[in-house]
Amino acid sequence: MIETENLTRKFGGLTAVENLTLRVEEGEVFGFLGPNAAGKTTTVRMLCCLISKTSGEARIGDYHVDREADCLAIRKMVGFLPENVGLYENLSAYRNLDFYGKLYEVPDEKRRENIERLLKLLGIWDRRNDNVGDFSKGTKQKIAIARALIHEPKVLFLDEPTANLDPEASKTVRDFVLELKKEKHTIFLNTHNLDEAEKLCDRIGILKTRLIAVGAPTELERSLYNRKTIVHLQAVTAQVTEAVKQFNAVKSVREVDNKLVLDMDHPERDNPELVRTIVAAGGDIQYVTELKSTLEDVYLKLIREAKTQ
Amino acid sequence: MRFAKSWIVATKDLSVFKKNRYILYSLIGLPLLMGILIPGILIFSLQAESAGLTQAQLTETANMLINLFTAYFVIIAAVLPTIIASYSFVGEKLEKSLEPLLATPTTDSELLFGKSLAAFIPCVGATYIGTAIFVVIVDVWSFTELGVLLMPNPYWAIIIGAVTPLACVLSVEANVIISSRVNDIRAAQQIGGLVILPLLLVMILASTSQIFPLVTLALIVSGALAVADLALFYLAKATFKREEILTKWK
Known part of the structure; x- marks a missing residue:
């Protein structure tokens, strides 16, 4: 579903991602671990067609990230949760999701159904008309995940979904990702949280500009010791x-x-x-x-x- | 470019503006104030000057003052986007909502056009409401005092019909470019405010100039603004690119 080959991105003299080659299968939850500035967000941005690559190849399904015509198709088939939730605080939860549903070209009836289903699943349907600014950090994160799922994407990119959340909110978000895993979504998860990666991911890649290791959590644990x-x-x-x-x-x-x-x-x-x-x-x-x-x-x-x- | 996509972005922005009191008060207050204040000053000045003037002289003076004050509505149309557009672009930066927006299947042009439209519509709309109040007050006075309707006149029609929206577009585009360089709404508004200075100068020179007939001058200003709009449009389009926004917008 996601494939990269020697994917590289440089910012001036700084190499953010170097020769990244990996393959994520359909229905797999793939975790990307790495310290700050390891290139995780840059990789996700390249895969979501938000920034260009310097060299190498990257594909989502049959679409190439460097082809202008393919980029709209890629953006339509992926859901993206950035590190900062980036919701409109003065608009209601419903209006936020409705806006994105329209941009993702979800037909009216389907859009209403999806918003209701997601907000009920996340336990915030009763507060759908409250302004996002009135919600807790954890709830905002849940709304942002709902936003990423509003168009039923084939691939979901989650960039640090539990960063800055308290343990209870983190657990809620993790449980939700586990539900998505059961529904066979292909998920690409950027995280610093090793415990989270171990619990959620089928395979993990460790990145420090270059991909240093990749494998199932148990394989990685056995690989060195x-x-x-x-x-x-x-x-x-x-x-x-x-x-x-x-x-x-x-x-x-x-x-x-x-x-x-x-x-x-x-x-x-x-x-x-x-x-x-x-x-x-x-x-x-x-x-x-x-x-x-x-x-x-x-x-x-x-x-x-x-x-x- | 799909207009429907731009319209979705524009309506969302308009919903956000509706809930922002500062924007709402600015949109209502400034044109309303100018719509009442300008004709008030105009009528007061004419009443003070009317002693010893024939009706023809008074009509001529009134027309001169109307043409002079009409220029202020162009300034309003250029000032309002510095408030709204700075919220539209810098506001998204501050709320960190640009990244998820850029991840949607919309083109850079659709997003830019939608956001520009959201800034343009209320600014021009509010200016027109202010202008309408101005026209009504002036005409009521002129019909009562002089027995004629002084407005609309050809100069006013060109200024309000062409120069005002073109000045508004110029200001919106300038704000897109400014927004890419600043992180603070007030800074964006202050720098954006500088855009109106050359415009103000042109308008004062235009309305007091004796070189060309006023209508010709208004057409020349419209043409110049259209060229400037086009140039700034390409500059704004070059600034508003996904990659630039994510990696270079500070």
């Missing part, structure tokens, strides 16, 4: 340690207090046999746990590496 199995014992004996070292599936063993920290590629497959081996060596197992590297570990490591390059 092996998963670790921790065996808590009554006491760690030399016999137990030796038996574990001889166990083929274990790549390394570390002893910490009365725990053994083991590096393994496939703990689900090998842990039952490992437990039997330790018991056979006279070990008294209290319990077995897993130590996962988090998306945060991966993100911070990759970003630090990118900074030093």
